[in-house]
Amino acid sequence: DTSLAKQKTDIKTEPSTDGFGNNNANDGRVLSASPGSGSSTGSNKQTAAVTPEDQQTLLAVLQFLKKNKLIESVEILRREAGLPENSLDPKATESAGAGSGGAAAVAEDQPDVRVVLSAYSQQGDPTLYEVYYSDLKKFIETVLDCHRAELSQVFYPLFVHMYLELVYNNHESEAKAFFEKFSGDQECYYEEDLRVLSGLTKKEHMRGNETLLDFRTSKFVLRISRDSYQLLKRHLQERQNNQIWNIIQEHLYIDIFDGMPRSKSQIDAMSGSLAGEAKREANKTKVYYGLLKEPEIELPLDDEDEEAENEEGKPKKKKPKKDSMGSKSKKQDPNAPSQNRIPLPELKDSDKLDKIMYMKEATKRIRLGSDNLPSVCFYTFLNAYQGLTAVDFTDDSSLIAGGFADSTVRVWSVTPKKLRKVKSAADLNLIDKESDDVLERIMDEKTASESKIMYGHSGPVYGISFSPDRNYLLSSSEDGTVRLWSLLTFTCLVAYKGHNYPVWDTQFSPYGYYFVSGGHDRVARLWATDHYQPLRIFSGHLADITCTRFHPNSNYVATGSSDRTIRVWDVLSGNCVRIFTGHKGPIHSLAFSPNGKFLASGATDGRVLLWDIGHGLMMGELKGHTDTIYSLRFSRDGEILASGSMDNTVRLWDVMKAFDDLETDDFTAATGHIHLQDNSQELLLGTYTTKSTPVIHLHFTRRNLLLAAGAFNP
């Protein structure tokens, strides 16, 4: 009953909100998923006449509603669609039923899936598909150069939809011929998708294939200048090429802009994702990318004395530090979110101590730059037998955690301080709780060791993250759970269940308490450690979420996905505030710059892309790696970006230069087009090859020493 009700509301709301009654109900899922799309498509839609196919679908829907005794909806829909009252007579129904196979049987199982697929049932002559397509191809090849690149974007989505239509209507051999004839024309970065498509030859295959369903339900977004669009429209109308025109109207979202058409390289830089480019308005929301004000911490006097003792007295160093600290806290970043935009945990005494430590270390930080490269210390995991799947360092670089394919989580101490468990409850009772060193006394000296193993997961551990206070460790696994481990007792505290499928990545918020996870179920979830259910669910990606990162101000979360897009989500509202497209392969690493302004992303295509979060634009492209980039990290002051890859190298990039170069350029933010310089070689500061160790994690210590980790793979 609930599903029916949902169906009803969908149908009811859509025509009224979108204002184009001829749109069929099949797109119910689309529109509810992305409500913003309606108004702009409306203008395009209205230009087209109500095609008989649309009418058929409408009739089918009406019939369905009537059958389920939703009389009121029938009335509303009919009124809005402008159909005559007698349209639902048996004849019309018959023809509709024949035309849209299975529309009558919609209600049985998977109603929305059926509905979505049935859109393909409106078909023309299968043999004409090739003619239509090659006709359009010929036309685009003959248009002016400046329009050709833009119009060529249409090829890929058209190709896919036409192929799927053929397959859906059981024209297997025609579909195969169509595929063979035109698959070679598609851009090389769609090869992965084409491979999936080539395997799909039967209508039955489409049913369970989520990727295809998503391709169908989400409109492929193209950005085309008005002139080019007019050209295309005129051509299609002249040639009466209704088949293609229908597809363009139903399955493509054409984002029209005024101005110069884009060049081929500009288009190539942004395309490549599963669902086309991001709509312009998708990246228009304001993002508060500034950093939160640091809490003011008074350095206790005795502590300073202590430091003076320890460091053999370097009083000069402390004064500038204090100043810098003061100035930082005074300045209010206009781009920063308000301090309490999302509730953050209160600072504990131990956190304050850690902050002080951090500041002390920060004063000793090496200033990096193109002429002052960091040293790289590599932690090699030996005898991992191909089993190392995730690594994390604590912020103070004292602990390393590794997640393994054998479901274990291991923690190592890389300082002489060994790992110790808390004493048992019985022993704890004996402790004098008033003593000053009670924190030291609760630890069981007998358990001291350099590493600890934690068992609990029942599948490979794919993501791992330390809490900022080093008391907890998160791990996400193939078994669908995220586990919270205590680093005091080295036991599992909570298993967060929610993802039913493998959880590919998880990360703690920089302020602790919150964490984010994302996995095969295509949604990212925001959790708080004391809630067993997620606080937010970020849904919108069309394929697995492969990596998740918190913004330094904890107000935003970035997720990378196999659909080759990066999305930035607002933690407060749960909305998607940025969509970045341009990668040509699944994204496997993300990194925010320390000032919160930029995002770097690395993918299986071996490229690193740099993004400006505020403007929602691509800032640069760093080419050089030859394999998947599994790790990205900015240096502590954001001067240098380090990337680690499966190709056994660590590379250092001069990102300051990349950002500076672009900022001096005229920033055509209005249209969102950028000219990317091909200057990767200039920006590459160093390449350091390991013997045979893929680099899967990178970390800058507080003093800007780069730590890298990976498993030796003989």
Added chain:
Amino acid sequence: EINSHSHLDPCHLNGSHDGILCFSSKCDLDFVCVSTRGYIYRPVCFLMSAMAEERRQKHCSVVLPTESMKAMAESVGVGQLQEDSCVALSEEVSYRIKEIAQDALKFMHHGKRRKLTTSDIDNALKLKNVEPLYGFQSQEFIPFRFASGGGRELHFYEEKEVDLSDIINTPLPRVPLDVSLKAHWLSIEGMQPAIPENPPPATKEQQKVESTEPLKVVKPGQEEEGTIQGKGQGTTTPDGKGQCLGLIRLKPRSTHELSVEQQLYYKEITEACVGSCEAKRAEALQSIATDPGLYQMLPRFSTFISEGVRVNVVQNNLALLIYLMRMVKALMDNPTLYLEKYLHELIPAVVTCIVSKQLCLRPDVDNHWALRDFAARLMAQSCKTFSTTTNNIQSRITKTFTKSWLDDKTQWTTRYGCIAGLAELGPDVIKTLIIPRLAIEGARIKAVMEGPVISNIDKIGAEHVQSLLLKHCASVIAKLRSPPDNVEQYRTEYGYLGPMLCSHVMKARTQAALQAQQVNRTTLTITQPRPTLSVSQSGLSGSSGPRTPSIIKVPSSLTLMSPRPGTPSQPSPPATKYIVMATSAGAASTQQVILVITLSSSQSASPVTSTVPSATSTLQPLVKLEPGSGPGLTASRPLQKYIVVSLPSSASSSLETKSSVLPTSISSSSLDGGMKLERSESPGASTQSPH
């Protein structure tokens, strides 16, 4: 739950990297094995084959053959499957398998691996709510075997019956080493230190490029940033040390500045190499032979050696000459060094040690012959590795040797050196240059041996030449002539040496026959690929790594033989001291397995056995397969060549292997590629026994 498997098509789950790459780019599935639970077919095992012709296709929609469906149906008791159902089934199954394979790839990527494993497929099945396959857990590859017959080709998974009592009675295998962490400096302020944990600063190719095209490269220490920035717009960003790269690029030659550490190292090493402490020397030589960062010191070493030889030949200091030759050998053994640039210094030094009239103070007592032998082997090795059509090293060396041998006035010592030098170059050289002169040489020897005693030194020299000739020629003649060995015939053909040659040839023949049987047996044992070649898992520890020696475990009855020269024994007193050295070397360096068989006692008695100074002290033990053994060694690691192992007991056959080895000198990459190809084509071959 797995009731049965029948395998119809080549299949290889995760054996070779190639196969996986191909799979990830193509998703070719050629094989399905289905088991049944009730009446529902469900794929139980799928395998992806990487067939050459399919690779070429861009998008292939491979569908399982319908015969597979039939076979699978039969295997689960469904007798008559209609053709239509077969087609429908095979399409459906192919599609589902591709789907699962795509999901499995996701797990591979997230597992940060390049190899797809069976567990990835299990996880992908779990994702689809299908029960995973039990029993296919394998860390490495699934050893599918191949069989054909009756026009059908079949791949199958051999499941042997396991006798539990065997398992209980055998001692437990060693527990695999636990995961551990090791830290090292990958880079220090932008410079990568040349430590064993890091790859060599300048690969051989780079060194080669530098020596052949000096304008194109910068110093290897800076190549990390240098070459890359050089390729870009050059001088825009100075590197970490503030040197202007543009200038370096224009420099015609690189300078050889040695850091203080390098200077210290150089001093230590050279002192140890010529010093009196044998243990230290062994360590130093091992360092020369293995350390990756010696490139910049190479010119110094080369000068050190050539000057050292020049001085010590004059001073007749045999011991030092031997030490220097051992340094040459160590340099040649270092896989990261590009020696071509320094041959003009090294070759004269080596040749000097072969043919010099006098190498020691007391030629009648000291064993300078060993030095000549050793240096001759070095020479032969460098001919093999460095001779090209441009430098013509081999022919030039051959000419030099022949010319002085032909000279009547040449002394016996030089004569010995020339013959040794020629003989080491291989059986072809022996056949064309030495054997025709046997009669003349025999006459000369006869004159000394049976004529009036002129000098003791000449007599010793003649004796050595004689045994040398017999040693080298016997095996070659054994191959050239057909069996009935007639003493008279030999006498007419080879003169004075004829009868002795005849007996040697006969001995060689019997031993060859003996060994032929044994070789077969021994290769049988070595073709069990995994246990024998399981490479030490120690990883980065010490200096082991991709290019350092792996300890190859060989059944104890075998001895590795290398075509490279073994270490010569100390001059005098020979046997005992040499043994001491061998053990101390072994103790000093755990990385290197030195199996030195000293045959000093039998050396004079049987010249035949003395040709087997079987030493695995070379850092890249060469193991080549016997022709009949098939591609048995699957665990070959990059940059390592393997040669088969033959028995030490018979010289003639070991010479045979040697002769078959010498011309091959396959480049490791081609060997590797060949084996990979072979494996992907017929994965079963790896467990096949030799014919």
